[in-house]
Amino acid sequence: MGRIAQIRSAASPGPVVSAGRAEPVDSISRPPSAADVATDRLFRAATRLMAWAAVALVFYVVWDIAQQAVPAMREYGAGFLVGTTWDANKQQFGILPAIVGTLYTSFLGLAIGSAFGIAIAIFLSEGFLASGLDAVLKALGLSDRPGWMSLPGWVEDFLKTTVELLAAVPSVVYGLWGIFVVIPLVRAPANWLNVHFGWLPFFDTPLSGPGILPASLVLAIMVLPTISAVSRDALVEVPPKLREAAFGLGATRWEAILAVILPTASTGILGAVILGFGRALGETMALAMLAGNANVISWSMFSPANTLAALLANHFPEAGSVEVGALMYAALVLLAITLAVNVAGTAIVTRADAALKGLR
Amino acid sequence: MTCPVPEPREAEDLSDLARSLRRPRALFSWAMSVLTGMMTIAALVPLLSVLYLLITRGGKQLGLAAFTELPPAALAPGGGFGNAVVGTLVMVAIAAAISVPSGILAAIFIAEFGPDTRTAQVVQFCAKVLTGLPSILAGVFAYAAVVMLTGGFSAPAGGVALAVLMLPTVLLTAEESIKRVPPKMREAAIGMGATPTQVVLRVVLPTALPGVSTGVMLAVARAAGETAPLLFTALFSDYWISRSAPVFLPKTMGDLMKPTASLAVLIYNFSGSPFDNQIELAWAAALVLVAIVLVVNIGGRMLARRSVGP
Numbered sequence: 001m002g003r004i005a006q007i008r009s010a011a012s013p014g015p016v017v018s019a020g021r022a023e024p025v026d027s028i029s030r031p032p033s034a035a036d037v038a039t040d041r042l043f044r045a046a047t048r049l050m051a052w053a054a055v056a057l058v059f060y061v062v063w064d065i066a067q068q069a070v071p072a073m074r075e076y077g078a079g080f081l082v083g084t085t086w087d088a089n090k091q092q093f094g095i096l097p098a099i100v101g102t103l104y105t106s107f108l109g110l111a112i113g114s115a116f117g118i119a120i121a122i123f124l125s126e127g128f129l130a131s132g133l134d135a136v137l138k139a140l141g142l143s144d145r146p147g148w149m150s151l152p153g154w155v156e157d158f159l160k161t162t163v164e165l166l167a168a169v170p171s172v173v174y175g176l177w178g179i180f181v182v183i184p185l186v187r188a189p190a191n192w193l194n195v196h197f198g199w200l201p202f203f204d205t206p207l208s209g210p211g212i213l214p215a216s217l218v219l220a221i222m223v224l225p226t227i228s229a230v231s232r233d234a235l236v237e238v239p240p241k242l243r244e245a246a247f248g249l250g251a252t253r254w255e256a257i258l259a260v261i262l263p264t265a266s267t268g269i270l271g272a273v274i275l276g277f278g279r280a281l282g283e284t285m286a287l288a289m290l291a292g293n294a295n296v297i298s299w300s301m302f303s304p305a306n307t308l309a310a311l312l313a314n315h316f317p318e319a320g321s322v323e324v325g326a327l328m329y330a331a332l333v334l335l336a337i338t339l340a341v342n343v344a345g346t347a348i349v350t351r352a353d354a355a356l357k358g359l360r
Numbered sequence: 361m362t363c364p365v366p367e368p369r370e371a372e373d374l375s376d377l378a379r380s381l382r383r384p385r386a387l388f389s390w391a392m393s394v395l396t397g398m399m400t401i402a403a404l405v406p407l408l409s410v411l412y413l414l415i416t417r418g419g420k421q422l423g424l425a426a427f428t429e430l431p432p433a434a435l436a437p438g439g440g441f442g443n444a445v446v447g448t449l450v451m452v453a454i455a456a457a458i459s460v461p462s463g464i465l466a467a468i469f470i471a472e473f474g475p476d477t478r479t480a481q482v483v484q485f486c487a488k489v490l491t492g493l494p495s496i497l498a499g500v501f502a503y504a505a506v507v508m509l510t511g512g513f514s515a516p517a518g519g520v521a522l523a524v525l526m527l528p529t530v531l532l533t534a535e536e537s538i539k540r541v542p543p544k545m546r547e548a549a550i551g552m553g554a555t556p557t558q559v560v561l562r563v564v565l566p567t568a569l570p571g572v573s574t575g576v577m578l579a580v581a582r583a584a585g586e587t588a589p590l591l592f593t594a595l596f597s598d599y600w601i602s603r604s605a606p607v608f609l610p611k612t613m614g615d616l617m618k619p620t621a622s623l624a625v626l627i628y629n630f631s632g633s634p635f636d637n638q639i640e641l642a643w644a645a646a647l648v649l650v651a652i653v654l655v656v657n658i659g660g661r662m663l664a665r666r667s668v669g670p
Contacts, residue, residue: 032555040557047469050462051483054531057524058486061493061501068504119399128393159400161661166407168657170585172624173646176631177410221406228403252389275492282494284588285624289631309496309588316503316592331500342492346485 062335069332072325080329086295086311088319093326095333097295101305102334105212105287106280108301109219113280114273116220117227120163121269122257124156124228125235131253160232167225175289178218179210183290186214190302207302210292216301218286223276230275230349234268235261237356268356271349278341282334284309308334410650418647421640426648431598431626434635441645443600447515447621448649451594452583454519455526460576463530464565467572471538472560484535490528498524499589507593515620518594522586526579533578537571538564570663577660581653587624595619596629623649 032040072080076093083094129152190207197203207213238261246256262269292304293314308330316327381387425440432439466487470480502521507513541564549563565572597619623645630642 029553032553036555036558040555043557043560044469044473047465047473048479050465051469051474051479053462054466054483054490054527055486057527058489060505061497061524064501064504065497068508116399116403119396120403123396123400128397132393132397159404162404162407165654165657166403168581168585168653169407169410170587170624170649170653172585172587172627172631173410173414173650176627176642176646177406177413179631181409181413221403224403252385254389254392255385257392278492282492282496284494284496285628288588289628309494312496312500313588313591316500317595328500328504331497334494335497338492338494338497339489342489345492346488 062339065328065332065335068325068328072329073332076326076329080326081333084295084297086315088315088323091322093323093329095308095311095330097297098306098308098311098330099333100297101212101291102281102307102309102337104301104305105216105219105291105307106277108212108216109223109280110273110277112216112220113223113276114227117224117272117276118231118269120159120224120228121231121235122262124160125232126253126257126261127152129155163228164225166221171222171283171285172289174218174222175286178214178286178290182214182217183207183209186217194302201299202301205298205300205303208304210290210304211302212291212305213301215287215290215292215305218290219280219283222283222286223280226279227272227276230272231265231269234265234272234352234356237268237353238264239356264356265352267348267352271345271352274341274345274348278338278345281341282309282338284313288313308337414643414647414650417640418643418645421644422647426641426644430600431621431630431641432637434633434638437637439637439641441621441623441626441641441648443597444621444623444626444645445648446600447594447597448584448623448652451515451518451522451590451620451622452580454516455522455583456576456580458519458523459526459530459579463527463575464534464572467531467534467538468560468565471535472564473556475539484532487528487531490524491532493524494588495525495586496588496591498522499591499593502589502593510617512617513593513595513619514617515594516617518590518620518622521589521593522583525586525589526583529579529582530575533575534568534572537568537575540571541567574660574664577656577663581657581660584656585624585649585653587622587628590622590625591628594622594625596625597621 072093076083080094081099082096083092084096085092085094086098087093133152187207190203190211190213193203194206242260242264243256246260251259287307288310291307291310293306293310294304295306296303298305312327312331312334315323319327381390425438426442427440427445428442429438429440430443431441466483470483474480498521501524502517506517506520510517545563545567546559549559554562598621627642627645627649630638630645633639633642
């Protein structure tokens with residue numbers, strides 16, 4: 001109370017100004033109190049601790065899974081990676097079909113997802129909507145109305161958000177949707193292909209229900225937002241002068257895109273595809289529900305299959321202690337593959353950013 | 361010597377330079393533009409189809425009973441998924457309680473106290489690696505770290521698995537938005553004699569709050585929809601977490617250490633069911649789950665629009 005009163009009287013202008021000279025006043029500033037300094041030290045230490053905890057978490061996750069997998073690794077060795085049966089009763093464990101199925105579904109899903117993802121990235125970054133609207137308005141003779149020109153940006157934002165929302169839908173819901181929509185939808189065309197083109201190894205079994213193709217289609221939807229968002233970032237980063245130079249030389253829009261813009265952004269797009277690959281490899285629920293959980297190795301995209309993540313999801317809840325050991329080994333294999341792919345993808349995206357900075 | 365006089369050019373056919381769809385170059389460009397546009401629109405079809413089916417099929421079963429009753433047995437009619445809604449909320453709350461404070465503190469360190477240090481780079485890289493961790497491996501981790509330690513499936517085990525998945529999202533978005541706080545605000549606070557901690561807590565964090573909350577909400581939306589990490593950490597249960605008292609009372613903590621239901625696992629379990637009633641409930645549960653996830657997600661995005669610019 002006393003202190004505040006003191007400050008008030010020091011701050012009141014009346015007597016000081018009338019006296020016309022600088023009266024020494026009590027300063028309200030003070031060095032930080034001991035409590036302030038202690039809080040500061042403590043808080044900074046806490047943030048440093050948490051930052052290192054995040055690093056430690058990564059190592060702890062790897063160490064924890066590896067340590068649980070050690071007994072199974074001793075027991076089954078490398079034969080685990082090439083074995084083809086998974087039978088808990090006979091204690092025979094092999095994950096070759098799961099590894100093949102993981103790679104097959106991921107590549108197929110990635111191929112479809114990349115085609116659409118990159119198309120979306122191009123569509124949303126190269127001003128198609130603006131020039132399309134311009135052409136329509138010119139045809140209607142309305143090109144002098146400036147009010148329309150905010151529309152393309154608005155629509156682009158809306159489309160971008162909608163594509164990103166594709167990633168927000170939980171994968172178990174995609175699985176449910178896949179069971180009741182995608183499988184019935186692709187069954188007829190798949191069986192037609194099997195009847196007429198069955199001599200191709202890709203089509204040599206009929207699609208009875210769950211299988212690689214429906215799983216890959218749903219996987220494509222799930223990796224599409226990752227690929228389109230990261231490649232759009234790469235395309236937007238391409239310096240405008242390159243695009244303008246191509247147009248100035250008389251290139252059509254797509255000649256500029258294919259010959260100049262895509263090659264310039266190619267490293268970033270490659271990074272986007274690799275990050276999408278990492279996502280596809282680890283995706284679990286949609287595959288556990290749609291791939292069929294069958295330990296089969298087949299070229300046919302209509303055959304049921306298994307993936308590492310789906311294997312874990314299907315067997316873990318009811319596994320006995322021996323099988324849990326084998327599942328931990330499988331988890332370690334999945335961890336090694338996804339970590340390698342993600343580290344490569346992150347490194348490539350970072351390098352692409354740095355390379356484009358040099359161009360500007 | 362006479363300078364060569366250029367020939368008059370009227371004779372040349374300038375229509376060569378006009379843009380016409382009859383030329384292969386222009387036609388190719390036009391066709392590719394149409395193709396890309398159509399592919400973009402085609403990519404929206406799945407989202408619309410999912411939403412349409414959820415509303416038509418899931419909406420049918422959705423009533424008050426769905427939120428107050430327990431999952432039905434094989435052939436029983438009716439029933440609901442009240443325990444799964446509660447279970448999802450409890451586990452996401454546990455995960456948020458673990459990951460939000462630690463994620464924000466770590467973000468403060470790498471954005472504010474030690475930017476451009478070796479530590480910051482390592483932390484950032486590790487967070488990016490964690491972003492790519494398959495969700496099922498978070499479940500395997502929680503199984504090894506919590507379930508094996510405590511001897512049973514439980515809600516906290518599920519919460520830990522979800523926390524591992526939330527942490528990188530919270531950390532990286534919080535870092536981004538803290539870095540976007542204008543330096544002059546920081547300098548003003550320092551100039552007034554604030555300690556670094558006071559600068560962060562009174563000036564930087566409040567300014568970055570919309571962006572930080574966006575990250576938290578996106579992480580919560582993701583965690584609420586995750587199934588794989590819960591399959592063998594929280595498992596599933598046909599009963600309420602506690603029938604006697606609210607979950608937040610200490611004396612019922614023991615009840616949290618039992619298998620716990622969640623919406624996502626309920627959808628997975630019932631999707632393969634041969635019984636119509638259970639399948640319809642799976643659709644209704646999916647509608648509720650997607651509604652929660654999309655509302656939180658879109659809410660987070662709208663907050664992000666309000667955050668400060670560079």
